[in-house]
Amino acid sequence: MTAFRVMVVKELRSIYRNPMAFGLLLFMPFLLMAVISKAFEPLFEGRETFEVPLVDLDRTAESVEIIAGLDALEGIEIVDIGWESETLSAADVDGILDEEDYFTLIVIPDGFGEDMESGREVSVSLYSDPGQEAYSRVVRDEVQGRLLIEDLMRTFRSVLASQTGETAAEATIENEIAPRVEEPGLTVERLFTEKRKATPGNFEQTVPGFALMFTFWLSAFVAGSIQSEKLVFRTWRRTIVAPVSRFTIVASRVLTYVALGMAQMTLLFVLAWALFGLSLGDHPYALLPVFFAMAMVTTAFGFLMTTLVRDFVTMSSLVNLAVILSAAAGGALVPLFLLPAWLRAISPLVPHYWAMDACQSVLLLGSDVGDILPEVAALLGFSALFFALGIWRFRFVD
Amino acid sequence: MDGISFAVNAGEIFGLLGPNGAGKTTAISVIATLLRGDGGKVCIGGHDVAREPSRVRQWLGFVPQETGLFPMMSARENLEYFAGIQGVRGRDLKLRISEALEISGLQSVADKPRAIYFSGGMRRRLNLAAGLVHRPRLLLLDEPTVGVDTQSRNLILQNIKRLAAENEMAVVYTTHYMEEAEILCDRVAIIDHGRMLVCDEVAHLVASASGTTIEVTLADPSDEFEAALAAAPGVSGVTRHDDRRYAVQSADQERGLAALVSVAGRNNVTFEALRVVRPSLEQVFLELTGYELRDGEGR
Numbered sequence: 001m002t003a004f005r006v007m008v009v010k011e012l013r014s015i016y017r018n019p020m021a022f023g024l025l026l027f028m029p030f031l032l033m034a035v036i037s038k039a040f041e042p043l044f045e046g047r048e049t050f051e052v053p054l055v056d057l058d059r060t061a062e063s064v065e066i067i068a069g070l071d072a073l074e075g076i077e078i079v080d081i082g083w084e085s086e087t088l089s090a091a092d093v094d095g096i097l098d099e100e101d102y103f104t105l106i107v108i109p110d111g112f113g114e115d116m117e118s119g120r121e122v123s124v125s126l127y128s129d130p131g132q133e134a135y136s137r138v139v140r141d142e143v144q145g146r147l148l149i150e151d152l153m154r155t156f157r158s159v160l161a162s163q164t165g166e167t168a169a170e171a172t173i174e175n176e177i178a179p180r181v182e183e184p185g186l187t188v189e190r191l192f193t194e195k196r197k198a199t200p201g202n203f204e205q206t207v208p209g210f211a212l213m214f215t216f217w218l219s220a221f222v223a224g225s226i227q228s229e230k231l232v233f234r235t236w237r238r239t240i241v242a243p244v245s246r247f248t249i250v251a252s253r254v255l256t257y258v259a260l261g262m263a264q265m266t267l268l269f270v271l272a273w274a275l276f277g278l279s280l281g282d283h284p285y286a287l288l289p290v291f292f293a294m295a296m297v298t299t300a301f302g303f304l305m306t307t308l309v310r311d312f313v314t315m316s317s318l319v320n321l322a323v324i325l326s327a328a329a330g331g332a333l334v335p336l337f338l339l340p341a342w343l344r345a346i347s348p349l350v351p352h353y354w355a356m357d358a359c360q361s362v363l364l365l366g367s368d369v370g371d372i373l374p375e376v377a378a379l380l381g382f383s384a385l386f387f388a389l390g391i392w393r394f395r396f397v398d
Numbered sequence: 399m400d401g402i403s404f405a406v407n408a409g410e411i412f413g414l415l416g417p418n419g420a421g422k423t424t425a426i427s428v429i430a431t432l433l434r435g436d437g438g439k440v441c442i443g444g445h446d447v448a449r450e451p452s453r454v455r456q457w458l459g460f461v462p463q464e465t466g467l468f469p470m471m472s473a474r475e476n477l478e479y480f481a482g483i484q485g486v487r488g489r490d491l492k493l494r495i496s497e498a499l500e501i502s503g504l505q506s507v508a509d510k511p512r513a514i515y516f517s518g519g520m521r522r523r524l525n526l527a528a529g530l531v532h533r534p535r536l537l538l539l540d541e542p543t544v545g546v547d548t549q550s551r552n553l554i555l556q557n558i559k560r561l562a563a564e565n566e567m568a569v570v571y572t573t574h575y576m577e578e579a580e581i582l583c584d585r586v587a588i589i590d591h592g593r594m595l596v597c598d599e600v601a602h603l604v605a606s607a608s609g610t611t612i613e614v615t616l617a618d619p620s621d622e623f624e625a626a627l628a629a630a631p632g633v634s635g636v637t638r639h640d641d642r643r644y645a646v647q648s649a650d651q652e653r654g655l656a657a658l659v660s661v662a663g664r665n666n667v668t669f670e671a672l673r674v675v676r677p678s679l680e681q682v683f684l685e686l687t688g689y690e691l692r693d694g695e696g697r
Contacts, residue, residue, distance in 0.1 A: 006482030010468065010475075017470040017512070234464040238528070241430045242483040243455040397432050 003244045007252035015221060015260065025264050029214035033206045033272060040202040040335075050076055052139055053096055054106040055083040060113025066124075067108070069146050076142050078106070086110070093127045103129045104139045116154065122147070149181055200360050203278045205335050208359035211268040212352055213327035215261045215298055220319040222257050222302025227312055230398065240396055249396075254299050261295025262288070282366030289369055290358040293379035297351045300386035307393035326350040354378040399424055399435070399592040408535070411562050411569040413583035413600075415576070417687050421592040422572040423463065426540050429570065430460050442536055456485075459534030459567075463541045465525040469514035473504050473524050476513060477531050484532035494531050501557045502527035519550030526554055530561060537562075539571045543578060555582050576680035580604070586679070588686050595686045600679060607677030607685065609634060610651040612658060615643045615671040623665040630657040642670070 015021045056063050071078040107125040115122045128136030160169035229236040272278040309315040327333040330352025347353040358375035361367040399421045406412040416422050427433040431451040440447040442454045467476050477495045499505045502523035526542055543551045562569050573579055587597035619642050628636045632653030637645040648654025
C-alpha cells in the first residue's frame with residue numbers, strides 16, 4: 001500500500017464512521033429536495049390548476065354565468081363553497097381562507113347581476129393573502145380577463161340588438177362570437193431564447209440547489225479532518241514525521257474530498273432523476289465538470305478554514321455560516337427571482353451562483369460542456385483563490 | 399536549548415530527564431524533524447536532520463506524549479495506517495501488525511471498530527505499538543507511560559527493553575518517573591533550562607550521589623532531640639516527616655549513624671525503626687535540578 005492510498009483509505013474510514021456524515025451529506029439534502037419541491041410546486045408550476053374558492057352573494061343567472069366562465073379558464077378551478085348567508089364579513093373571509101389553506105377568495109357581491117343587466121359598472125372582489133402576491137396576481141389577471149370578455153359580449157349584444165333586433169343579435173352572438181370566445185383563433189406559444197435561461201421548475205431548483213448547498217458542507221469535514229488530527233487526536237505530528245512528502249499529505253485529502261463531493265452530487269442527481277423524474281437535459285455528463293469544480297471549491301474552502309481559526313467550535317460555526325450565506329445569495333436555497341435586488345446584485349460573488357447557473361443550464365437548456373465553461377472557470381477561480389490563501393497560511397507544524 | 403550533546407548507540411536506551419520546561423520535548427521535536435534548530439547539528443544514521451529530513455524520517459519511530467491515534471478506527475486499522483505511511487506493505491504489513499498487537503497485548507481487541515472505547519492503558523499500549531510497528535532503528539518515546547496503570551506500564555517497559563536488545567533499536571526516552579528511567583535506561587542525560595547538567599550511565603550517576611539518608615522512627619520524639627541531632631557532627635540536615643519520623647542527611651553513612659546513636663542515648667530516645675536509604679537517580683535528579691516547584695513551565 002502506498003502512503004497515498006493509506007491516507008485516502010483513512011479519510012474514507014473517518015467519514016464512513018462519522019455518525020453525522022450520512023445524515024448531513026445525503027439524507028438531509030434528499031429530504032429537503034422532496035419537501036421543499038412540494039412546497040415550491042405552485043410557485044414554479046404555473047400551468048397547474050389553482051383551486052380558488054368563491055362566494056356568490058348575488059345568486060343570479062348572470063353570476064352563475066360568470067362563475068361558469070371562470071371555471072372554464074385553464075389553470076383555475078373554481079370551488080363554490082356554497083355560502084348561505086346574505087352577507088360576508090372580513091372575519092368570514094379569514095375563516096374561509098384559514099379553513100382550507102386557500103390564498104385567495106373571489107366574492108361576487110349582491111347586485112352583480114342587476115348591475116350587469118342594466119349596463120352599469122360591475123365589480124368582483126378578490127381577497128388575497130398579502131404573503132402570496134404571486135398567486136393573487138395570477139388569479140386577478142384571469143378574473144379580469146373573464147370579466148372583460150363578459151363586458152365585451154354584453155356590449156356586442158346591446159349594439160347588435162339596436163341594429164338587427166334581439167333575435168338576430170342572439171343568433172349572431174351564439175353562432176359567431178361565442179365560439180370565438182370559447183376557442184380563440186390565437187395562441188401564445190411559449191418559446192425560449194438561446195441566451196436567456198428558461199425558468200426552472202420546482203425540482204430544477206431544489207435538486208441542484210440542495211445538492212450544491214450540502215456539498216459545500218463537506219468543507220466542514222475537510223477542515224474538521226485536519227483540525228482534529230492537529231488538535232484533538234494528535235495524529236498529525238506522527239504523520240509528518242513519517243517519510244511522506246507534504247504534497248502527499250495534502251493531495252491525498254484533496255483527492256478524497258473532491259471525489260466524495262462529486263459522488264455526493266452525482267448520487268443526489270441520479271436519485272432525483274429516478275425518483276422525482278428530474279430531466280437531466282440532453283447532455284447529463286456536462287454536469288460532471290460542474291460537480292468537479294464545485295467539489296474543488298468546497299475542498300479548498302475547507303482547507304482555508306483550517307488556517308483561519310484554531311478552535312473547533314468557532315470553525316464549525318464559520319463554515320455553517322458560509323454555507324448558508326453562499327447558498328442563499330447564490331440562489332441555491334431559494335430561487336434567485338425571489339431574492340431582493342440588492343442580494344441579487346452580489347450573487348456572482350459566491351460560488352453557488354455559478355454552480356446553480358451551470359447546473360440549470362444543463363438541466364433546462366440541454367447545454368453541453370462547452371456552453372458552461374465560463375461558469376466552470378469561475379468555480380475553478382474560486383477554488384484557486386481559496387487554495388492559494390490556504391497554502392499561504394497553512395503551517396504543517398504549529 | 400544550549401550545549402546539549404549526546405550520542406545514542408544501536409540497541410541502547412537513552413533517558414532524557416528534566417523537570418517541566420527543561421527542554422526534553424523540544425529536543426525530541428528537533429530529533430524528530432518537527433522543529434528546526436537555529437544552531438548545532440543532529441545526525442541520525444549519518445544523516446543530518448536539517449539537511450536530509452526525509453532520509454532521517456525513514457529511521458524514526460515516534461511515540462508522542464499525547465496518545466496520537468484515530469479514535470474512530472480499530473487498533474488494527476490504526477496500525478495499518480501508521481505502518482502504511484512508513485512504507486510497510488504486503489506480507490510484511492500483516493506480519494508487523496500482528497507483532498505489534500502482540501507486543502501491546504491488544505490481539506483480542508484488534509478489530510473492535512473504534513479505539514475510542516479503549517481504556518487509558520490500552521490506548522497507551524496502542525500508542526507505543528503505532529510507533530514501533532515498522533521496526534524503526536531509532537525510537538523516540540516522549541513520556542509514553544503518563545497516566546498508565548501499573549500492569550500496562552510494566553508491559554510497555556519490558557517490551558521497550560526487549561525490542562531494543564533484539565532489534566538493535568536505539569531508544570531515546572523522556573520521562574518524569576525516575577524509577578522508570580533507573581530500571582530502563584542504560585544512560586541518561588539530565589537537562590534543565592535547556593542545558594545539559596549531566597550525561598552518564600545510570601549506575602555511575604547513582605554511585606556519585608552525595609551523602610546518605612537515614613530514616614528513623616522514634617517511640618518518644620522531642621524537640622530537644624531534633625535540635626541536638628541537627629547540631630551533631632557528621633549530620634548535614636534533619637527533616638521531620640511527621641510526629642515520629644525523621645530523615646537524617648549525612649555526607650558519610652558511618653558518621654551519620656554514630657551521631658544518631660550518640661544523640662539518642664544522651665536524650666533517652668528509643669528507636670522504633672531505622673533504615674538507611676540507598677542513593678537513587680531521583681536523589682541525583684533533585685540535587686542537580688533543585689527542589690523548587692516548576693509549575694507552568696511545561697511546553
